[in-house]
Amino acid sequence: MSLKTVFIGSINVGKTSIVHRLIWDRFDQERQSTIGAAFSKVQNLDIWDTAGQERFKSIVPMYMRNAVNAVIVYDATTKDSYIDATEYWYQMVLADGEITTRVFLVRNKSDCILAPAPWDEGEAWAYDHTGVSFVETSAKEGTGIEELFDLLCDHVAEPMPSFTNTTTILADGVDESSFCKC
Numbered sequence: 033m034s035l036k037t038v039f040i041g042s043i044n045v046g047k048t049s050i051v052h053r054l055i056w057d058r059f060d061q062e063r064q065s066t067i068g069a070a071f072s073k074v075q076n077l078d079i080w081d082t083a084g085q086e087r088f089k090s091i092v093p094m095y096m097r098n099a100v101n102a103v104i105v106y107d108a109t110t111k112d113s114y115i116d117a118t119e120y121w122y123q124m125v126l127a128d129g130e131i132t133t134r135v136f137l138v139r140n141k142s143d144c145i146l147a148p149a150p151w152d153e154g155e156a157w158a159y160d161h162t163g164v165s166f167v168e169t170s171a172k173e174g175t176g177i178e179e180l181f182d183l184l185c186d187h188v189a190e191p192m193p194s195f196t197n198t199t200t201i202l203a204d205g206v207d208e209s210s211f212c213k214c
């Protein structure tokens with residue numbers, strides 16, 4: 033089964049560099065800006081790497097359809113990218129993704145910081161939002177990339193609703209009132 037995985041986030045946060053790492057395990061300092069969206073396949077992941085520029089924002093929602101994974105990337109050194117990630121991009125996933133879309137909040141460029149900036153509450157934010165996982169990466173150094181990849185691939189299809197027969201047969205003389213009814 034192919035897992036549709038969409039990378040979103042502001043421009044220059046490192047989306048394309050992370051995807052490049054996932055595919056080639058390489059980092060090129062000089063990277064062309066993504067125009068629209070780029071598609072690649074890695075094992076069972078169907079990856080859409082989108083462009084974060086204002087003029088492309090309107091086309092991003094259509095990529096969210098049937099997305100299994102939404103990867104929201106921000107830059108550990110740029111407050112605006114964090115605000116955009118946790119507000120604008122997250123809201124877009126809620127509005128245009130599926131109810132089952134799993135969200136990954138990725139703090140990239142970890143090689144540029146010694147410790148998270150005071151404005152960066154990404155880890156706690158992810159913890160507070162159901163269905164959101166937090167991962168820290170450096171596309172430059174390659175850290176956290178394998179962890180992200182494993183999480184993206186590690187998908188178990190939604191279980192079917194259970195129709196097991198739950199009728200309880202009570203033995204004679206058992207006082208039903210002793211059972212919790214909540």
Ligand SMILES: Nc1nc2c(ncn2[C@@H]2O[C@H](COP(=O)(O)OP(=O)(O)O)[C@@H](O)[C@H]2O)c(=O)[nH]1
Nearest residue numbers: 043044045046047048049061063141170171172
């Ligand atoms: N130091 C550092 N720079 C990075 C990292 N990831 C990306 N960059 C740089 O950030 C810039 C934008 O990267 P790019 O992948 O094009 O970002 P995108 O617009 O989100 O796709 C480029 O100059 C990259 O070399 C990282 O983990 N660490």
Ligand SMILES: [Mg+2]
Nearest residue numbers: 047048065066
């Ligand atoms: Mg790009």
